[in-house]
Amino acid sequence: MLFDLFREIIWSLAGNKVRSSLTILGIVIGIASVITMVSIGQGAQATIESNIQSIGSNLIIVMPGASRNAGPVSAGRGSAQTLTLDDVTAITTQINNINSVAPEVSRRYQITAKGNNTNTQVVGTTPSYLNVRNVKMDLGAFLTDQQTKASTKVAVLGPTARDDLFGTDANPIGSKIRINNVDFDVIGVTMAKGGSGFNNPDNNVYVPITAAQHFLSGNSYVSDISVAAKDQASMASVQQDITDLLLKRHNITDPTQADFNLMNQTDIIATATSITGTFTILLSSIAGISLLVGGIGIMNMMLTTVTERTREIGLRKAVGIRRIYINLQFLGEAVVLTFMGGGLGVFLGYLASLGAKDFLNLNTEISVSAIVLAFSVSAGVGIIFGFYPARRAANLSPIEALRYE
Amino acid sequence: MISCKNLTKIYKNGDIETRALDDVSFTVEKGEFVAIIGPSGSGKSTLMHIIGALDTPTGGKYFLDGKEVSKMKENELSDLRREKIGFVFQSFNLLKRTTVLRNVMLPLIYSGMSMKEREKKARAMLEYAGLEKKLFKNLSNQLSGGQMQRVAIARALINDPAIILADEPTGNLDTKTSRLVMKSFQELHKKGHTIVLITHEDEVATFAERIISIRDGKIEKDEKNG
Structure with a gap:
């Protein structure tokens, strides 16, 4: 049937x-x-x-606010130079529930190596940047505390920057690059993160923050401070604590007049x-x-x-x-x-x-x-x-x- | 073999009642060749549907082979049609795009018979109905009208039915083919099959040995032919 x-x-x-x-x-x-x-x-x-994850997890970024000289005219957010390495130390030592803090001095510079030449973002930072921004190393090593303290002229290249300066997949360790007419020794290459667009982390060149201040920017301000909170739950309290601390340190009583801004990754994710x-x-x-x-x-x-x-x-x-x-x-x-x-x-x-x-x-x-x-x-x-x-x-x-x- | 007692069939369409059959009684004995003749609207198709167990009467009783068909349920009616009745339709009703053999075997599916046996039986029936052997594997829609009707006759015969019911079997055929098909019905009759034929053509009816005339749902005449 x-x-x-x-x-x-x-x-x-x-x-x-x-x-x-x-x-x-x-x-x-x-x-x-x-x-x-x-x-x-x-x-x-x-x-x-x-x-978005590649930016780093549980990240809070402290950025300078607009510079105001007691008037209604604002020069634009981020234009002020209000954050210093002392602020960074204060955050590191006085704020609870944070994993690491990495200050940054970044600006675009012309970089040359063996006749190749590119214009890219140079990030002066500390070893904790590795944790804060989820950066992984492909070749060599990242910056060390010793190099940061001693303003050593060493540089770590993003893979795109390496490709531009030394050719695709070359090993540039031991070579020299010239940033703004100062020679830096290449000590490492980071792993590709796959970001894209104007602020591609693969195109960055990392140098010790002290070296960036001494040889490149010429002053003691930092462009921003990246703070990694311990976990998602402590983000809000950490953000509040940093705001309070910096207001106190900068002698500002009215929070609306703050000379810095906090941006967290949750906002970006939202x-x-x-x-x-x-x-x-x-x-x-x-x-x-x-x-x-x-x-x-x-x-x-x-x-x-x-x-x-x-x-x-x-x-x-x-x-x-x-x-x-x-x-x-x-x-x-x-x-x-x-x-x-x-x-x-x-x-x-x-x-x-x-x-x-x-x-x-x-x-x-x-x-x-x-x-x-x-x-x-x-x-x-x-x-x-x-x-x-x-x-x-x-x-x-x-x-x-x-x-x- | 067939015994109809006071059959009535009333169709209702809204409030209008149409009495298609009105107190019809007759019997058909085994081996008879009966033609039921009448103009369209006379009720002859309704009568044939009731005899063929395709429809049930509104009133009266119908016995086939001693069983009361007018009381049967759907599945019993299905089984009765399969085992006792062979249909030959005006429009042949063969499955399109299907071989002649498979068309003839159609009533045998779900019978538990092996494929070999079914095919053997179908071939025998097709030969019996007078279809050329080379056409057995053709698709049904590649045949001529006369050939299609022979396939339909073979299909009607395959379960060795008690009666063969033919509803205007020549209605779609030309005169010459009609005669050939009617001749084959006569031959089946000679071989002992019981045949009930429905037609509106006097000429077709003359092939039968008994003619029942129907008009307005009633039997008008019931007479031996010739």
């Missing part, structure tokens, strides 16, 4: 190859497009998130989350519409064959085949079509996602929930619209079904 049923299903589907393959095609395209869309979307989201949220909504809508269109396609395919199939059902009933077998056959046909289409669609969607990664250089993440959702929606639509009209036809009397126009 089961074997007969199976054979009827296969014969019926194989007997009408055009109808079967068009139905399968509809399902394949619906499912594959949803899976591809969602994996591209999730990949993009993951890229944005990892870019912004980014709202961006990726919009992104997710956009992609979900695209996926939803593809699913809807695919579903309607499947529905149409299934419904347009009803007339012809109703007469077939009438004939089957007239020659004495029981209703249950007719129902089972049509259910089976719908299941076989949707599962074949579904399987192919998942496979194709998977390939397309991998293809987008390899050929379009998009970061894609294949999402199991998208596969399950796309598959179950199209299988549901296919089975309902394949089976329901057939069931209705099988409930008609054989004469009515035979005469169906």
Whole structure:
């Protein structure tokens, strides 16, 4: 019996190859497009998130505020030189719940090495920068406390800066670079972080902060102070403590007149989350519409064959085949079509996602929930619209079904 | 073999009642070749649907082979149609894009019979119905009208039914093919099959040995032919 049923299903589907393959095609395209869309979307989201993570975790950045000389005219945020190494020491020693503190003196300089020449960000900092900003070393070592104390003229290159100055993947350790006409020894190369844009950390050159102050900026101010809080929970209290401490140190009583700004990574994440949220909504809508269109396609395919199939059902009933077998056959046909289409669609969607990664250089993440959702929606639509009209036809009397126009 | 007692069939369409059959009684014995003739709207198709267990009467009783069909449930009706009745339709009703052999085997699926046996039986029936052997593997839609009707006759015969019911079997055929098909019905009759034929053409009815005329849901005449 089961074997007969199976054979009827296969014969019926194989007997009408055009109808079967068009139905399968509809399902394949619906499912594959949803899976591809969602994996591209999730990949993009993951890229944005990892870019934000690459800044460093639980990071608070203290920046100089606008310089005000008792008047309404502001010279712009960050323009003032109000933070010093003493502030850094005070934060390090007096604030609880922090992991590390790294001051920075950064500015763009022209750098030359062996006739190559580039213009990039030179960051004067301390060894704790490594922890605060999640920097990892590829070659050599990062700056040491000893070098910071002694204003040693050493430099650590970001991989892009290294590529520009010494050629791709060269080992520059032991070579000299010339920053603003001062020679620095290269002692290390950092690992690529994959950030991008104007402030690409891979393009930085790191030198001891004291060396940057003595030989490059010529004063004792710092451009900003990066503070890594112990954990996410202590961010708010640390931020408050730093504000209080600096207000006190700078003799400012009115917090609105503060000559510094605090920015934390949570703010950045919040912004980014709202961006990726919009992104997710956009992609979900695209996926939803593809699913809807695919579903309607499947529905149409299934419904347009009803007339012809109703007469077939009438004939089957007239020659004495029981209703249950007719129902089972049509259910089976719908299941076989949707599962074949579904399987192919998942496979194709998977390939397309991998293809987008390899050929379009998009970061894609294949999402199991998208596969399950796309598959179950199209299988549901296919089975309902394949089976329901057939069931209705099988409930008609054989004469009515035979005469169906 | 067939025994109809006071059959009535009333179709309701809103408030309007149509009495398609009105107190029809007759019997058909085993081995008879009966033509039921009448103009369209006379109720002959309704009668044939009831005899064929495709429909149930509103009133009256219908016995086939001693069993009361008018009381049967759906599955019993299905089984009865499969085992006792062979249908030949005006529009042939073959499965398209399906081979001749598979069309003939259709009533045998879910019967538990092996494929080999089914095919053997189908071949035998097709030969019996007079279809050329080279056409057995053709698709049904590649055949001519006469050939299609022979396939339909082979399908009707495959379960060795008690009666063969033919509903306007020549309605879609030209005169020459009609005669050939009617001749094959006559041959089946000679071989001992019971045949009930529905038609509106007097000429077709003359092939039968008994003619029942129906008009307005009632039997008008019931007479031996010739």
